[in-house]
Amino acid sequence: MKIIKSRFTVFLLILSGFFTIGIVMAYPELTNNDECAITNTAIQGGEQIVYKAYYNWKFVWIPAGEAVFNIKETENTFEITITGKTYKTYDSFFRVRDYFHSVIDKKTMYPRRFVRIVEEGNYRKFDSIEFVQHQRYAISFNGKSRSTTAKKYISLDNCTHDLISVLYFMRNTEISKYQVGDRIPTRMLFDEKIYPISVEYNKKINNYVIKDLGKFDVVKVIPDLIAGNVFKEGSLMHIYVSNDNNKLPLLIESPLAVGSAKAVLKSYSGLRYTLHNKSKG
Numbered sequence: 001m002k003i004i005k006s007r008f009t010v011f012l013l014i015l016s017g018f019f020t021i022g023i024v025m026a027y028p029e030l031t032n033n034d035e036c037a038i039t040n041t042a043i044q045g046g047e048q049i050v051y052k053a054y055y056n057w058k059f060v061w062i063p064a065g066e067a068v069f070n071i072k073e074t075e076n077t078f079e080i081t082i083t084g085k086t087y088k089t090y091d092s093f094f095r096v097r098d099y100f101h102s103v104i105d106k107k108t109m110y111p112r113r114f115v116r117i118v119e120e121g122n123y124r125k126f127d128s129i130e131f132v133q134h135q136r137y138a139i140s141f142n143g144k145s146r147s148t149t150a151k152k153y154i155s156l157d158n159c160t161h162d163l164i165s166v167l168y169f170m171r172n173t174e175i176s177k178y179q180v181g182d183r184i185p186t187r188m189l190f191d192e193k194i195y196p197i198s199v200e201y202n203k204k205i206n207n208y209v210i211k212d213l214g215k216f217d218v219v220k221v222i223p224d225l226i227a228g229n230v231f232k233e234g235s236l237m238h239i240y241v242s243n244d245n246n247k248l249p250l251l252i253e254s255p256l257a258v259g260s261a262k263a264v265l266k267s268y269s270g271l272r273y274t275l276h277n278k279s280k281g
Contacts (some may be wrong), residue, residue, distance in 0.1 A: 001159055002066055004276055005154060009206065015048055022164060022180075023083065025208075027159070033218075036108055036110055036133065036158075036159030037107060037108040037110075038108070038109045038169065038172050038173075039109075039172065040078075040106065040109055040168075040172055041172055041174075041245060042168070042171040042245060042246060042247050042272060043071055043078065043168060043171065043172075043271070043272055044071070044272040045073025045078070045270075046071065046072075046073070046269075046270035047069075047070070047071040047269070047271055047272070048068065048069065048070050048071075048267075048268065048269050048271040049068075049069045049112070049248065049265065049267070049268045050066055050067070050068050050069070050265075050266045050267045050268070051066065051067045051069075051249075051263045051264065051266060052065075052066055052263065052264050052266040053066065053261065053262075053263050054066065054261065054262050054263070054264070055261050056260040056261065057183075062090070063089075063090070064086055064087065064090050064261075065084065065085055065086035065087055065090060065096055066084070066085065066087075066128060066266065067082060067084040067263070068082065068083050068084075069081075069082050072245055072247060073106075074138060075271070076105065076107070077103050077104060077105060077106055077112065078101075078103075078104045078106060078168070078280040079101070079102070079103050080100075080101070080102045080104065080164050080165075080168070081099075081100070081101050081162065082098075082099070082100040082101075083099055083100075084097075084098040084100075085097050085098070094120065094121050095119075095120070095121060096119070096120045096121075097119040097120075098116075098117065098118050098119065098120065098160050099112075099115070099116070099117040100115070100117075100163065100164055101113075101115045101117050101164075102114050102115075102135055102162055102163075102164035102165050104164075104165050105133075106169060108133070108159070109126050109165070109168065109169060109172060110131070110133050110159050110160070110161065110169075110276070111129075111161060111162045111165040112127040112130075112131055112133075113125070113128075113129065113130055113131065114128070114162035114163070114164065114165075115127070115128050115129075116128075116163065118207075123191060124144045124145060125142065125143075125144065125146050126143055126148075126149060127140075127141070127142050127145045127191070128140070128141040128142075128143070128146075128149070129141075129150070129162060129189060129214050130139050131156075131160070131162070131189075133156070133160070136155065136156045136157065136158075137153055137154060137156055138153075138154045138156055138160070138189060139151065139152070139153060139154075140152045140153075140154055140189075142191060142192050145247075149278050150281075152192060154189065154192060154194075156189070156194070157194075158187060159187075160188065160189045161186060161187065161188045162185050162188065162189060162190075163188065163190055166186060166188050166197070169186055170199070170247070171182070171246070171247040171248070172247070173247070175201065175219055175243075175247070178201045179183075179201070180202065180203055181200065181201070181202075182200070182201050182262075183198040183199065183200050183201075184198060184199050184201065185197070185198040186198075186201075197223075197278070199221045199222065199223040199239075200221060200222045200223070201219070201221055201280075202219075202220040202221055202222050202238075203219075203220050204218070204219055204220075204243055205217070205218050205220060205240075207218075207278060208240060210250055210251045210264065210265075211242065211264075212264065213230070213250060213251070213264060213265060213277075214239075214251055214277035214278070214279040214280060215277065215278040215279035216242055216243075216250060216275075216276070216277060216278060217242070217244070217276070217278070218240040218241060218243050219240075219241045219242075219243045219247075220238060220239070220240055220241075221239045221241060222238060222239070223237055223239065224239065231258065237252070237253065237254045238250075238252075238253045239251070239252050239253075242275060242276075244273060244275070244276060245272070245273045246271050246272065246273050246275055248265065248268070248271070248275060249263075249265070250264070251263070251264055251265070252263045252264075
């Protein structure tokens, strides 16, 4: 069983809409890097989105912290930087100061480099990956700190995402190709292991009201979960994504082994397309 100690990493996995570990799926064999490529239709440089995270304890929703996503565009790449931290009022309970960075190739929308630096309570993690997608391998440095890591080569049978690039892969998925109940598969390298992951296209909902955010047309998706120290057996996570060209996650509702959590879009700027809040006319 995979144990994920980092709470903010779990939050990112929730945002990505994927949390499947150990599911066996069939993937086509790809023979060259161009066959892995997907077309970016959803994002642009200058985009910033901020999520507010809540934790529910004994029927009380407690604001826990925020995650800020920024996109910088260069000639050949998108550089995604994410910072996550708890509010000062929550720090005494569980302090989080996390940093994530992914460099994504603009031609393929698959990652070139990834860095994760985790500071959560007493837990520490340093994770650096260099992807060589066209030669099907990655170079990983993974440990409690930069100084304790060792170089490791990891074979990739197919084009593979990191923890951040998989979110932008999802945002560039053409939902119209799928029917209700279909599963959208991909694969991700996480903590030096490769996981097949998928999410179910559940349904479309018009005029869906999200508290403190507004009314939107959304697509509801349900990722697979695995029971363990984070989720109970039979738990279902619900993710509501804007039904437009942005495909922006607006609300994530997630049960946990103890209590529950949710993340709500707090603010956004620099989106490629106008986000239509129908409550504003």
